[in-house]
Amino acid sequence: MRWIWIDKFAEFESGRRAVAIKNVTMAEExxxxxxxxxxxxxxxxxxxxxxxxxxxxxxxxxxxxEKVVLAKxxxxxxxxxxxxxxxxxxxxxxxxxAIEAASTSGTITRGDQTIAEIELMFSHVDxxxxxxxxxxxxxxxxxxxxxxxxxxxxNHKRPVAQPTESG
Amino acid sequence: xxMDRDEIFQKIQGVLVDALGVDEDEVTxxxxxxxxxxxxxxxxxxxxxxxxxxxxxxVPREELFPAESLLxxxxxxxxxxxxxxxxxxxxxxxxxxxxxxxEKNPDLxxxxxxxxxxxxxxYIDGRLNA
Numbered sequence: 001m002r003w004i005w006i007d008k009f010a011e012f013e014s015g016r017r018a019v020a021i022k023n024v025t026m027a028e029e030x031x032x033x034x035x036x037x038x039x040x041x042x043x044x045x046x047x048x049x050x051x052x053x054x055x056x057x058x059x060x061x062x063x064x065x066e067k068v069v070l071a072k073x074x075x076x077x078x079x080x081x082x083x084x085x086x087x088x089x090x091x092x093x094x095x096x097x098a099i100e101a102a103s104t105s106g107t108i109t110r111g112d113q114t115i116a117e118i119e120l121m122f123s124h125v126d127x128x129x130x131x132x133x134x135x136x137x138x139x140x141x142x143x144x145x146x147x148x149x150x151x152x153x154x155n156h157k158r159p160v161a162q163p164t165e166s167g
Numbered sequence: 168x169x170m171d172r173d174e175i176f177q178k179i180q181g182v183l184v185d186a187l188g189v190d191e192d193e194v195t196x197x198x199x200x201x202x203x204x205x206x207x208x209x210x211x212x213x214x215x216x217x218x219x220x221x222x223x224x225x226v227p228r229e230e231l232f233p234a235e236s237l238l239x240x241x242x243x244x245x246x247x248x249x250x251x252x253x254x255x256x257x258x259x260x261x262x263x264x265x266x267x268x269x270e271k272n273p274d275l276x277x278x279x280x281x282x283x284x285x286x287x288x289x290y291i292d293g294r295l296n297a
Contacts, residue, residue, distance in 0.1 A: 071209040072209045072210070072213060074185070074186070074213060075185075095216075095220075096216040096220070098216070100212065101209070101212050103213065103216050121209060121212070121213055123209060
């Protein structure tokens with residue numbers, strides 16, 4: 001199963017940049033343990049939010065024909081705690097797009113405050129590990145994410161590529 | 168407009184510090200990318216992307232890291248070593264790398280040592296100032 005860690009896209013410019021929103025809530029069970037009496041969002045889950053935002057941006061740019069996997073966290077710097085009730089704005093931008101991979105850079109903000117700066121690299125896995133087989137469920141674009149993009153396409157009346165059923 | 172080797176080296180040093188998360192003083196001219204600086208395969212692509220941005224030129228990956236694609240060709244590799252045909256091919260592909268040491272024992276595991284900071288400097292120097 002794939003889990004969705006961002007709530008919606010607020011902006012989506014194909015091949016260029018995307019902005020997603022993630023609302024943090026005390027209903028997320030891990031916050032009860034991280035930490036008891038002092039709930040803060042784990043930094044790795046901020047990276048996950050960026051990876052989903054940027055990963056969909058990269059996948060859509062290639063028309064969802066490539067299997068996109070997170071290959072490298074080039075940079076991840078955090079400036080403040082994120083607490084339940086916070087609304088995060090996750091902005092990702094493609095810095096380089098090549099046949100076999102892409103790199104992105106982005107920021108996470110809360111209001112006018114920068115929470116994190118995160119640079120990632122994504123690999124188009126079939127271009128790099130030709131012949132190796134991976135289970136389909138390892139990949140993001142199996143349809144679960146379609147809804148996120150459908151919403152933004154409807155709201156902005158902008159055509160956005162949709163993943164095919166075969167993933 | 169020309170950039171001398173020292174300037175090129177400094178810029179490449181910055182690229183490698185960012186791409187590999189190493190300290191500036193680790194990035195010496197003789198340092199090997201994999202052995203000394205801990206680069207993995209995805210890092211090579213990251214380095215290519217960053218070099219393109221830093222120098223404003225297109226850097227074909229197989230031109231900068233030509234040995235990568237030799238490794239899986241059975242005609243060029245036998246028993247973990249490059250064949251004489253493989254060596255000839257390598258020489259042709261890396262005119263900017265000193266192979267004299269490697270040729271004595273063309274073991275594949277030693278191939279990684281050919282990817283040095285200096286080799287990148289020489290390549291970029293050739294592209295900018297040839």
